Amino acid sequence: MPVVRKITPCLWFDDQAEQAAGFYTAIFKNSKVTAVSRYGEAGKEVHGRPVGSVMTVAFELEEQTFTALNGGPIFKFNEAISFQVDCETQAEVDHYWAKLSAGGDPNAQQCGWLKDKYGVSWQIVPRVLVEMLMDPDAGKSQRVMTAMLRMKKIDIGELKRAYAG
Numbered sequence: 001m002p003v004v005r006k007i008t009p010c011l012w013f014d015d016q017a018e019q020a021a022g023f024y025t026a027i028f029k030n031s032k033v034t035a036v037s038r039y040g041e042a043g044k045e046v047h048g049r050p051v052g053s054v055m056t057v058a059f060e061l062e063e064q065t066f067t068a069l070n071g072g073p074i075f076k077f078n079e080a081i082s083f084q085v086d087c088e089t090q091a092e093v094d095h096y097w098a099k100l101s102a103g104g105d106p107n108a109q110q111c112g113w114l115k116d117k118y119g120v121s122w123q124i125v126p127r128v129l130v131e132m133l134m135d136p137d138a139g140k141s142q143r144v145m146t147a148m149l150r151m152k153k154i155d156i157g158e159l160k161r162a163y164a165g
Contacts, residue, residue: 013068015053015054017054017057018068021057025059031062033058037054037055039054056068082122082123084125085123087125087126097114101115101116104116110151111148111152112124112153126156128160129144140163143162144159
């Protein structure tokens with residue numbers, strides 16, 4: 001029996017919902033498309049979509065459910081909403097950064113944030129960064145913050161050097 005989540009983010013695309021779901025599920029290991037629904041005749045005067053075209057795609061990334069909706073060009077993504085990817089190692093940071101930033105806007109990359117080719121914002125965050133920023137020693141945490149503010153993709157080695165002083 002499928003698990004029903006209380007909260008599922010819905011991502012509004014013009015007409016790229018199926019491609020985006022495929023893009024994301026190819027990047028994350030424990031991921032899959034779980035359902036696709038299509039527009040029908042009902043409501044055609046409202047939605048204006050071709051009958052049989054993809055309306056929604058349900059998918060999972062690392063056990064988090066998502067819905068991708070082909071809703072038209074009315075709304076665009078912005079940085080007010082982003083998805084954080086928790087990383088243990090530099091290899092993980094590098095993997096997610098390379099995959100998610102491919103085709104995205106390089107000018108939208110700062111401090112571990114990026115925009116993918118669909119305009120969705122992601123934060124690729126090594127766990128150690130959060131730990132260092134929360135250190136009660138203000139000198140250490142401020143050096144880490146200063147180093148991070150100079151980065152696009154987070155470099156764990158550079159953060160550790162700043163932390164050490």
